[in-house]
Amino acid sequence: MSEYKVLIAGDKQLLALIIDNILNDLNLENTIVHSRKDTLLAYHNDYYNTVLLDMIMRVLLGLEVSNELCKTNSHIPIFALTSVPFRDNKKDSGLSGINHYISKPTTAKELQDLLKEYFKTAA
Numbered sequence: 001m002s003e004y005k006v007l008i009a010g011d012k013q014l015l016a017l018i019i020d021n022i023l024n025d026l027n028l029e030n031t032i033v034h035s036r037k038d039t040l041l042a043y044h045n046d047y048y049n050t051v052l053l054d055m056i057m058r059v060l061l062g063l064e065v066s067n068e069l070c071k072t073n074s075h076i077p078i079f080a081l082t083s084v085p086f087r088d089n090k091k092d093s094g095l096s097g098i099n100h101y102i103s104k105p106t107t108a109k110e111l112q113d114l115l116k117e118y119f120k121t122a123a
Contacts, residue, residue, distance in 0.1 A: 004119055005029045005047065009039040009065065010054030010081065019052060019081075022108045026115060036065055043069050048076060050118065053098075055082040070097030077118065081106075 006028050010016050016032045023030050031046070033039045043051070053066060066078050077099040100118075102111065 004049045005031070006115075007039070007042055007048040007051045008032045009034075009042075009051060011035065012054065015054070015081075019111070022111055023115070025108070026112055028115070039065055040068060044072060049122065050076060050115070051078045052102075053078055053080050055080050066097050079114070079118075 006023055008016050008019050008023075008030055010019075011034050013034060016034065020030050020032055031042055031048070033042050039051075039053075042048075051066075051069065066080070069076070069078065078097055079100045079102055080098045081102050081104055083104040100114065102114065
């Protein structure tokens with residue numbers, strides 16, 4: 001699966017490193033960014049098959065970041081990592097381009113299975 005690139009966006013470095021390690025087990029090429037600015041720069045300067053976006057960042061909420069990402073390239077799926085229940089975000093998610101919510105905490109297997117399924121159907 002090394003032909004797939006994932007942008008991991010979140011301001012918590014430890015969480016991003018854990019996700020990076022989980023995705024490395026799938027042989028995915030990952031880029032980690034920790035701010036809104038770095039997320040947008042990475043997204044616009046390279047091609048990613050998907051984005052894993054932490055919904056609660058200090059400077060800007062994930063919904064606002066996903067809105068900005070979708071203005072440029074709306075066909076790249078965005079998977080939101082959130083500790084907020086899905087039902088609270090369901091209305092906003094469709095408007096912001098978020099394709100799937102991943103509830104925190106999650107397991108390595110759940111995250112890997114979700115991405116394997118996505119990449120299998122995207123191929």
